[in-house]
Amino acid sequence: MSIIRQLPKVDLVLEHPTIDALTIRVPRAVVVGSIRSQIDQRRRRILSGDSDKSLVAMEPLVVDVVSDVTRRLAPSLVSVINATGVVLHTNLGRAPLDSEVLQEAVQIASGYSNLEYDLEARGRGSRYTHASRLLCELTGAEASLVVNNNASSMVLMLAAMASGREAIVSRGELIEIGGSFRLPDIFRTSGVQLVEVGTTNRTHRADYINAIGDQTAMLLKVHRSNFDMVGFTAEVSGPDLVEVGHTYGIPVCEDLGWGAIEGLDTYGIPTITVRSRVEAGLDLVAFSGDKLLGGPQAGIIVGRAKWIEVLRQHPLTRAFRVGKLTLAALERTLIRYLDGRAAKLPTTHILTATRSDLRARADALCTELLARKVDAEISVEPCEGRVGGGALPSTTLESWGVRVSPHNRKNERIDKLLRSAAVPVICRIDEHGLVFDVRTVFDTEVILLADAIDQSIATEE
Numbered sequence: 292m293s294i295i296r297q298l299p300k301v302d303l304v305l306e307h308p309t310i311d312a313l314t315i316r317v318p319r320a321v322v323v324g325s326i327r328s329q330i331d332q333r334r335r336r337i338l339s340g341d342s343d344k345s346l347v348a349m350e351p352l353v354v355d356v357v358s359d360v361t362r363r364l365a366p367s368l369v370s371v372i373n374a375t376g377v378v379l380h381t382n383l384g385r386a387p388l389d390s391e392v393l394q395e396a397v398q399i400a401s402g403y404s405n406l407e408y409d410l411e412a413r414g415r416g417s418r419y420t421h422a423s424r425l426l427c428e429l430t431g432a433e434a435s436l437v438v439n440n441n442a443s444s445m446v447l448m449l450a451a452m453a454s455g456r457e458a459i460v461s462r463g464e465l466i467e468i469g470g471s472f473r474l475p476d477i478f479r480t481s482g483v484q485l486v487e488v489g490t491t492n493r494t495h496r497a498d499y500i501n502a503i504g505d506q507t508a509m510l511l512k513v514h515r516s517n518f519d520m521v522g523f524t525a526e527v528s529g530p531d532l533v534e535v536g537h538t539y540g541i542p543v544c545e546d547l548g549w550g551a552i553e554g555l556d557t558y559g560i561p562t563i564t565v566r567s568r569v570e571a572g573l574d575l576v577a578f579s580g581d582k583l584l585g586g587p588q589a590g591i592i593v594g595r596a597k598w599i600e601v602l603r604q605h606p607l608t609r610a611f612r613v614g615k616l617t618l619a620a621l622e623r624t625l626i627r628y629l630d631g632r633a634a635k636l637p638t639t640h641i642l643t644a645t646r647s648d649l650r651a652r653a654d655a656l657c658t659e660l661l662a663r664k665v666d667a668e669i670s671v672e673p674c675e676g677r678v679g680g681g682a683l684p685s686t687t688l689e690s691w692g693v694r695v696s697p698h699n700r701k702n703e704r705i706d707k708l709l710r711s712a713a714v715p716v717i718c719r720i721d722e723h724g725l726v727f728d729v730r731t732v733f734d735t736e737v738i739l740l741a742d743a744i745d746q747s748i749a750t751e752e
Contacts, residue, residue: 293610294337294342294344294346294347295334295337297347297676298330298333298334298337298346299325299330299347299349299352301323301327301330302347303349304326304330304352304353304356305322305326306728307324307349307353309353309357310326310356311351311362313356313357313407317360317364321360321363321364322356322360323439325356325359325360325363326352326356328359329352329355329356329359330352333346333347333352337587339639339745342506343408349393369714369715370714371383371714371715371716371717372529372714372715372716372717372732372736372739372740372743373717373731373732374414374716374717374718374719374726374727374728374729374731374732375676375717375718375719375728375731376674376675376676376678376688376690376719376728376730376731377676377677377678377679377731378638378641378642378676378678378679378680378688378730378731379549379581379582379583379638379678379679379680379682380679380680380731381680383717384581385579385582385588385679385680386581386584386585386586386587386637386638386680387637387638387641388586388587388620388624388637389585389624389627389635389637391623392586392620392623392627392636393620395619395623396616396619396623397580397616399615399616399619400615400619400628404619406418406421406618406664406705407613412732416487418612418613418615418618419435419603420439421434421618421619421622422435422437422618422621422622422625423435423436425595425622425625425626425629426591426625427593427723428629429552429565429566429625429628429629430552430565430566430569430576430592430593431566431569431570432565432569432576432593432594432595433594433595433596433597434462434593434594434595434596434600435591435592435593435594435599436591436592436599436602436603436608437580437590437591437592437610437613437617437618437621438590438592438611438612438613439546439588439589439590439612439613439617440579440588440589440590441546441577441578441579441590441591442472442477442590442591443478443590443607443611443688443709444546444577444578444591444592445474445480445481445546445577446607446611447484447592447602447605447607447608447611447672448452448475448482448509448544448575448577448592448602449477449478449481449483449509449511450481450483450605451601451602451604451605451607452508452509452542452544452598452601452602453481453483453508453509454481454482454483455482455483455504456483456484456506456507456508457483457484457485457486457504457508457509457510458478458484458485458486458508458509458510458511459486459488459502459503459507459509459510459511460474460485460486460487460511460512460513461487461489461494461498461512461513461526461527462487462488462489462490462491462494462512463489463490463491463492463493463494463515463520463524463526464485464512464515464526465513466513466515468497474513475502483508483509484506486502486507487532488501488502489640490732491752492520492522492523492524492525493524493525493526494525494526494527495525495527496527496531496532496535498527499527499532499535499680500535500539503535503539503541505724507539507541508537508541508542509541509542509543509544510532510535510541510542510543510544511544511545512527512528512532512543512544512545512546512573513530513544513545514544514545514546514547514548514549515684519640519684519685529543529545529568529571529573529733530568530571530573532596533571533572533573536574537572542574542575542598543572543573543574544569544573544575544576544577544594544713545573545575545576545577545590546577546578547563547565547568547576547577547578548577548579548582548682549558549563549578549579549582549583549678549680549682549683550563550564550565550567550568550578550579550582550583550584551563551564551583551584552566552575552583552584552625552628552633553628553633553639554725555583555639555642555643556746558643558682559686560642560678560686560688561683561686562583562683565578565593567576568593569593574594574595574596574598575592575593575594575595575598575599575602576592576593576594577590577591577592578590578591578651579591579680580617580621581680582680582682583638583642583678583682584624584638585614585624585633585636585637585638585639586621586625587613587617587620587621587624588617589613589617589621590611591621592674592685593631610642624636637707641677641730641731642688644730646689646690646691649691649729649730650671650691652691652729652731652732652734652737653671653691653692653693654671655671655737656693656727656729656732656737656740656741657669657693659737659738659741660693660695660741660744660745663741665695665698665744665745665747665748665749666698666699666749667695667696667697667698667724667748668677668694668695668696668698668724669693669694669695669696670694671691671692671693671694672691672692672693672694672726673689673690673691673692674690674726674728675688675689675690675692676688676690676728676730676731688730690728690729690730691728691729691730692719692726692727692728693727693729694723694724694725694726694727695724695725695726695727695744695748696723696724696725696746697724697725702720702721702722702725703720705747705748706718706720706725708746708747708750709725709743709744709747712743712746712747713743714736714743716738716740716743716744725744727740727744
């Protein structure tokens with residue numbers, strides 16, 4: 292155990308010129324914590340039988356401390372290159388924000404703003420007025436409310452309108468989304484009694500009618516976000532459910548999830564617009580801000596003013612409220628729909644990219660890789676992407692990709708290197724190589740992507 296006594300003392304490590312310089316730009320407590328951590332790791336290795344003399348050397352310890360401090364201070368949330376072809380990739384942040392929208396939002400957030408100040412009345416205002424007019428104009432709704440995500444929208448609607456009572460939902464719509472997030476759990480959290488009607492594959496109007504009772508507070512329609520039902524199926528649409536609800540004086544709400552402001556059907560992407568649901572008479576419609584809308588993460592609820600006011604007055608609204616950055620980005624995204632610039636929003640632009648544009652981008656990436664003489668078979672091939680984000684699960688997006696088949700065949704190792712690159716790259720991988728779907732790669736990222744592929748393959752050689 293005498294080797295343990297040779298471990299450098301914390302005070303001596305702090306006196307090392309490199310560490311002394313480090314404490315000038317990094318809080319001393321952070322550096323001391325790292326030194327102690329590195330010494331403890333070495334002590335444990337020695338106690339486990341490791342007799343490597345470098346464990347007690349000063350210079351390797353200093354190098355490890357600097358590396359550890361750098362790692363500790365580095366942000367974990369970073370930009371990545373999405374080469375998966377999944378446009379609204381939940382794990383990769385869903386809708387990318389428009390750069391001009393983001394700049395305008397940062398300008399608002401970097402100083403003071405009239406977030407809750409009425410400039411005309413010279414007094415307290417409401418943060419919910421800023422996007423409300425735009426949402427009403429774009430959807431035809433009487434009123435709107437914005438919360439921090441669409442799950443919050445669901446909790447708020449149920450808690451404010453049906454707590455202690457019943458809400459009726461089709462069994463075919465009792466969804467589970469990513470992270471084991473289940474609709475029945477939302478009901479329990481909101482204090483609402485779930486009444487299931489119909490069967491998994493078939494639900495009819497009569498099922499809802501037969502389930503209505505004195506405790507019925509809501510009829511709820513839920514979009515099937517990440518799966519489709521085909522074959523011997525039947526369901527009651529939101530507009531049809533409105534007739535049932537209004538006949539019995541019961542509000543009808545819909546979780547539209549990926550609801551769009553503008554339809555994309557002309558591009559082969561079947562969409563349901565929020566306006567169509569509002570015009571059909573639904574009392575409330577909830578949808579996400581960071582899906583087909585192409586804005587920041589937010590839960591948006593539009594519909595009848597009397598019900599929006601009920602939601603606004605509920606205590607959970609404050610718990611779910613959004614901040615100035617979200618409201619600024621959302622409001623400016625909505626303005627793009629009014630002034631004719633929606634087609635330039637990144638999400639819309641990516642979804643509606645033409646096959647010829649995608650082929651040109653794939654060719655550009657392929658040319659860059661060939662110019663670098665990457666040690667791999669490289670080819671351009673057609674591929675298919677997805678909308679993603681719990682939107683349109685059966686819709687495929689025809690695209691072009693670049694297949695890179697390394698000669699050393701170490702596909703998994705190169706994939707790992709790509710994910711640890713200066714700008715991490717996320718792509719598809721199979722037994723034949725790596726595929727980079729260029730639909731979700733921006734033109735400005737082609738060179739960066741080629742560099743990352745080249746360096747990763749060269750590192751593995």
